[in-house]
Amino acid sequence: MAEAAKEAETLIRIEGLYKLFGNNPQKHMPLVHQGKSKDEILAATGHTLGLKDINMTINKGEIFVIMGLSGSGKSTLIRHFNRLIDPTEGVIEVEGTDVMQLGEKSLQNFRRHKMSMVFQRFGLLPHKTVVDNVAYGLSIQGVSKSEGLDKAKEWLETVGLAGYEDQYPAQLSGGQQQRVGLARALCTDAEILLMDEAFSALDPLIRSEMQDQLIELQEKLHKTIIFITHDLDEALRIGDRIAILKDGEMVQQGEPEDILLNPATDYVEAFVRDVNRARALTVETVMKDPAYRITADTIEEALKQMKGFKEDYGYYINDEGYQGVVTEEALQEAYDEDNNAEMTAECCEDLDPISPDAVLETVIPDTLESEYSLPVVDDDGQMTGRLSRSTLAEVLGNEEKPDAEEQQKAS
Template sequence: MAEALIQVENLYKLFGSNPKKHMSLVHEGKSKDEILAATDHTLGLKNINLSINAGEIFVIMGLSGSGKSTLIRHFNRLIDPTEGVIKVEGTDVMQLGKKELEEFRRHKMSMVFQRFGLLPHKTVLENVAYGLRIQGVAKSEALQRARQWLETVGLAGYEEQFPAQLSGGQQQRVGLARALCTDAEILLMDEAFSALDPLIRSEMQDQLVQLQEKLHKTIIFITHDLDEALRLGDRIAILKDGEVVQQGEPEEILLHPATDYVEAFVRDVNRARALTVETVMKDPAYRITADTISGALQQMKGFDRDYGYIVTDEGYQGTVKAAKLEQAYQADKDADLTDALYEQIEPVEPQAVLETVIPNTLDADYPLPVVDEQGQLAGCLTRGTLAEVLGSEHKPEAGNPKEDKDTKASA
């Protein structure tokens, strides 16, 4: 397994006049409030350990005061830790000298701020080109590249405008273009969309996802909004009082909250919009590989269901009922299976959002086959699974679900 692009090891931050002196209290397990009362020092981060992979969107989320913005400012050393190690591509950032740190910030990481951070006296084009000019790129080249990125984020034609002439969403697009223009490998986004109106915020989220599909940047995204975290994150770390209380893939956090704090976060999330078929589908156990009616019936006798999925070397072909096979058997037991015997059940894709497949799932007599882009049978989606995931307090174990006994339908 490749080494993570960014590694955070045993990171602590204690704010105050003499943090080193009081770190013993932190290691003794004293609470944030106890340390503040005894020392007038504030515990910002406690024993943070993270591995962030190249090309992923890693979301750090938590409520106000949880330490998420403090943490992101450690990656480019806007804040230095009291203890701990931060490695980027194996290099300990804490060991960089002043000149090395300047080069690191200019070339390795870019940042998008909540309040845009644009220079009001410079045009949109000049704002986007600013990072390149700091890097020493010639003005003509910097402006040319800036124009390209403005077009990419949908702001072609706004080059000569000033930030005050733009809407909030447009200003944030300028900030995003400026960060991307430097071609930094790592993008830090601190509550980048939280100051925007809901509709504009949703559009910016969509644009970030679309850009990431092309650019494959390593993005560290800070938010207090779980819906935003679930929509954007490949993985999520949730902070509380400076500690990571859970980290994992979105569906893991949604279906298996590790603490009461996380459970309170996920309680009101619309799972139908947050989960995909792939995260809750079951293994397609009832495969039929025979090519004749008699062979198919023989295989179905080993099932505890009255249906099966026809699968050949070419992939999924259709779903058949036992009753229809038995009728065909009486007519000609040696006949080949044909699509005339298949049920009219539309397969669904693994990446489909649950909300989009609920009607088909409820209308079908049998579990919906889940078929991937290659035409292979990847799983099945049952009404029982939907009821369990969307309507029950019980969280099914992703990847190892129990079979729905109530899904069996009559022929």
């Protein structure tokens, strides 16, 4: 949360990016600007529209996922970042530098030092050992062999392949080969990682492990990662933000929960329809504001606060944070016994809080069993929200919604 709270720093800016493949793209760009479809342009000119008016900013230190089906333009787009493909029109800026203005030598240095790429099919050199594969990028940068090998060994250890230095790629499993590819990309200290369908050739279990490792590494390294995938579950799992492409156009861009809960088009809605929301969303993404807070020092003041609530219960918060749930009935009884009594946690019922980072799937039983909305409490003991049965039913599309009386009590 501390990282998210910082103001985002733009690292990459893409503006008005078009790519028309063919012998004379400039001649036929007017048809693109007239709004002709991909099929119409192909039929009339023999040119293929790869990208149309792509605009995006990518922030320093985030995992930005670009996703879409085959032919959507996602792999074409990622190859524009390091100018493996030049655009027909548009701006590509990295840290304020116009990449289109780089000369041959400057572009070469840019590719060697600024960006590294992890390929779908690993891209390892079969005749070189694992450690030599990892050190390969450093040798191109001019780093000495001994220094390169030392650094390569460190990265192999980081990705869990210590002891495999002298093996050859053919001796490794697919998952191990991809770890070598990841270590090689990280070894160059490039600030930006381009990952094009990096895990899609792996078996599902190994793919899941690689996703976990990428998330774990990113928590330490804070690289800027541009990740291409056709798999929405993968995008939701690893992406800080997601851009969805269709036929070369961006149809939606946003944080994973925005896309999941508010699909912008029928195309995106079809993508998200089969996603298990309980596994994809966290409590923080769906919780309501932290209402019904009792912060009074005396029972009398607490009762006055309670009278202003829609509900007959509240959450007692003192200097040490959340203490428990208290009902109007309990407060009234305490007041009747002593109308000068102080408000303390002894008036409260125990109600275990839930973490804002908890995946919804893990809190469903407690939410359904609780008489009250569950308090959402952060690591510092502060109440940041509340989660009710009715909210769960709404978000998860549960057909067996609580009856009206239960919903009213829990909301």
